[in-house]
Amino acid sequence: MNGIHDMGGMDGFGSVDPVDTGPVFHEAWEGDVMAISRVMGAIGAWNIDQGRYGIEMLPPQLYLTSYYRRWLERFERAIVARGYADADEIAAGHALRPGKTPPKGKFTLADIERVTRRGSFTRPETAPARFAVGDRVLARNIHPKTHTRLPRYVRGHEGVVVRLHGCHVFPDTEAMDQGENPQWLYTVQFDGRDLWGADSDPTLKVSVEAFEPYLEPV
Amino acid sequence: MTAHDHHDHDHDHHHDEASDLSETELRVRALQTILIEKGYADPAALDAIVETYETKIGPHIGARIVARAWTDPAFRQALLTDASKAAAPFGHQGETGDHLVAVENTADRHNVVVCTLCSCYPWDVLGLPPVWYKSFAYRSRVVKEPRAVLTEFGVALPDQTQIHVWDSTAEVRYMVLPARPPGTEGWTEEQLMKLVTRDSMIGTGMPASPEGAGA
Numbered sequence: 001m002n003g004i005h006d007m008g009g010m011d012g013f014g015s016v017d018p019v020d021t022g023p024v025f026h027e028a029w030e031g032d033v034m035a036i037s038r039v040m041g042a043i044g045a046w047n048i049d050q051g052r053y054g055i056e057m058l059p060p061q062l063y064l065t066s067y068y069r070r071w072l073e074r075f076e077r078a079i080v081a082r083g084y085a086d087a088d089e090i091a092a093g094h095a096l097r098p099g100k101t102p103p104k105g106k107f108t109l110a111d112i113e114r115v116t117r118r119g120s121f122t123r124p125e126t127a128p129a130r131f132a133v134g135d136r137v138l139a140r141n142i143h144p145k146t147h148t149r150l151p152r153y154v155r156g157h158e159g160v161v162v163r164l165h166g167c168h169v170f171p172d173t174e175a176m177d178q179g180e181n182p183q184w185l186y187t188v189q190f191d192g193r194d195l196w197g198a199d200s201d202p203t204l205k206v207s208v209e210a211f212e213p214y215l216e217p218v
Numbered sequence: 219m220t221a222h223d224h225h226d227h228d229h230d231h232h233h234d235e236a237s238d239l240s241e242t243e244l245r246v247r248a249l250q251t252i253l254i255e256k257g258y259a260d261p262a263a264l265d266a267i268v269e270t271y272e273t274k275i276g277p278h279i280g281a282r283i284v285a286r287a288w289t290d291p292a293f294r295q296a297l298l299t300d301a302s303k304a305a306a307p308f309g310h311q312g313e314t315g316d317h318l319v320a321v322e323n324t325a326d327r328h329n330v331v332v333c334t335l336c337s338c339y340p341w342d343v344l345g346l347p348p349v350w351y352k353s354f355a356y357r358s359r360v361v362k363e364p365r366a367v368l369t370e371f372g373v374a375l376p377d378q379t380q381i382h383v384w385d386s387t388a389e390v391r392y393m394v395l396p397a398r399p400p401g402t403e404g405w406t407e408e409q410l411m412k413l414v415t416r417d418s419m420i421g422t423g424m425p426a427s428p429e430g431a432g433a
Contacts (some may be wrong), residue, residue, distance in 0.1 A: 008334030008361045008385065013354040018371040018422065020348035024272045029246040031268035034346075036249055038267050039259045048389075052336055067337065067352045069242065075249055085252045093248035099256025107259040112266045116275060118315020118342055121389040149387045151334055153361065165317065165390060185388055196362055203380045206361050209388035 001145050002152060004060040009153040009196070030068040036075055038115040044103030045082055049175035053147040054078045121168045123182035129212070130184065135161045136218040137188055139210060147175035150214040154206075157194050158218055162207065163187040170211055184212040275310045276345035280393055281414035283308050283343060285407045287320075288398040297395065298322055305343055314342035315391075321384060322395040323421075328379050329394045330368070330421035332360045333386040340391040344419060351420065361385055371422045394421045401428045 007013075025031035040046060046054070054074040055063065062073045079085050089096045107115075131137055141156040142148070149171050167182040174180055192204025239247065253259045283305050287294040296304040301320040306313055318340060321329040333339065334357050339347035350356050360367045364381045368374070375381070384392045396418040402410060405428070417423025 005335055007354060007358040008332075010354075010358040013358050016350050016353060016355045016359070016367055016370045018350055018417075020350055024276070024346055025268070026349070029240075029243045031272070032246045032250055032264070034271060035264040035267040036246070036253065039253060039264065043258055045258075055336070064354070067349075072242065072245060072249075076245070079249070079252075084258065085256065089252055090248060093244070093251055095252050095255035099258060102258060106257055107263050109260060109263045109266055112263060112270060113311055115267065116270045116310065117313055118317075118389075118391075120316040122316060149335060151385065151387060153334075163319075165388075168389060171388070185390070187384075187390070189382075201363070201365055201381065203378065204364065204383070205380065206383045206385060208385045209390050211388070 001056055001147065002143055003056045004063045005056045006152050008151045033068045033071050033075070037071060039107045040075070040079070040084075042104060042107045042111050042115045045084055046078060047174060049147060049169070049171040050177070051078070052171070053175040056147065122165075123167050123169060123180060125167045125184075126182055127184075129164055131161050131164075131186060131212070131215065131217070133161050133164065137161060137186075137210075137215040138218050139188065139190075139208075140214055140216055142214070144172065146172070148172050148214075150210060151208060153195060154188075154190055154208055154210075157190055159188040159190040159194070159207075161186050162189045165209070168211070170213070172211070172213070186210050186212070186215065188215065270310070271346055275341065277343075277414075277416035277419065278411075279308050279310065279314075279345075280340070280343040280416075280419045281411040282407070283320075283393075284395060284414045284419065285411035287395055288402075288410055289405075289407050294395070301393070309342050317390045318343065319384075319390055319392050320395050321382065321392055323397045325397075326378070326380055328375055328381050328421065329392075330360060330364055330381060330383045331386065331392040331394060332357060332383060334358070334361055335385075335387055338386040338389075338391065340393050342391075343393055344416060348416065350422075368422060371417065373423060393419050395419075396425050399425050399428050 055070050058070055058073050063070050076090055080087050083100055136158055138158050139154040165185040168185040170181040170183040187207050188210045189205050189207040192200040254261050287297050297320045301318040302316050305318055323329055337347055337352040361383050364383055386392060399413060413425040415423050415426055418425045
């Protein structure tokens with residue numbers, strides 16, 4: 001979806017404040033939100049792509065609040081949408097009826113190491129790779145209304161394949177409860193002038209990871 | 219706006235100490251309470267997640283990887299070939315996740331990492347991202363005008379230096395292998411890792427100067 005989250009190349013957000021010397025969580029509730037996130041993932045309530053799509057679907061004014069605040073907004077909606085609590089319970093701040101059985105069971109101390117380590121998104125190859133390193137490719141000019149990881153700023157532009165990553169879970173279907181649908185994943189590098197025009201920094205190269213359905217041969 | 223606004227009295231009733239908490243804190247507490255009461259999470263496990271990110275997983279992991287690459291050519295090559303495999307022994311509990319890629323700064327190329335679509339970051343080797351990495355200004359601008367952004371970090375590159383910006387749009391994660399500072403010949407890994415700043419592993423900074431550090 002062409003949402004506020006897809007902000008590569010936008011103007012208007014001002015300068016970067018480069019100072020952040022900690023703490024890790026600037027307010028205690030931010031750490032609590034992180035913990036909730038890991039729990040909901042670990043018990044199988046939703047996967048990472050569904051989680052990201054949940055954030056993207058927030059109204060832009062909520063998206064633009066802060067990183068952990070939008071996680072909170074997403075949780076309140078997703079927990080209800082996926083049947084882990086009801087809206088009246090969220091409002092009351094307490095469980096009013098028993099919970100459902102999560103697909104991966106209750107989250108306990110034994111799960112800590114598992115959730116603080118990234119999983120693998122690689123899946124067995126479903127077909128030969130369509131592209132090879134060095135191939136020129138076109139990022140398709142597509143505008144799905146649903147979750148995608150092809151940023152707007154590369155769509156319709158040509159780049160070159162610089163790395164193959166094997167087949168990975170395809171976020172565009174995984175986010176929509178339509179399965180992992182593994183696809184070849186490539187790093188595709190673009191020239192800054194192709195993306196931003198003749199006035200671009202001539203030394204700039206920008207790469208994205210692009211799934212095979214995002215690309216066409218040139 | 220939210221369901222909470224219509225139920226403030228319930229909140230005050232259930233959380234007697236709640237008057238000192240902000241609306242956001244109350245909402246977070248509500249979710250925590252529900253997760254625990256519904257049996258989805260052990261309360262101690264919630265606290266342990268926070269503690270792990272606060273104390274165990276952080277840029278010290280990446281700093282040691284960089285210092286090792288600076289002192290061990292075979293390791294450097296292994297890191298650039300398959301960073302997930304090479305970095306694993308340095309990770310918390312001796313493991314890091316898959317899909318890590320290390321990109322090396324050279325005399326004519328500087329690398330910068332971003333995630334324009336959310337804030338993907340190599341948590342396993344650098345911990346949680348700093349505020350600026352998640353900021354809209356950084357995410358929107360660094361793919362388009364990286365030199366201007368780097369200037370805001372106090373980093374000035376020669377005009378001819380190529381800038382490669384790596385936008386982490388899938389589950390691949392990047393760390394930058396910065397160049398070893400001159401004047402550190404003969405330094406040990408322990409000394410060198412003190413020069414490796416978090417920002418130098420994202421590409422928005424350079425390693426600290428050896429003067430007054432390490433040796």
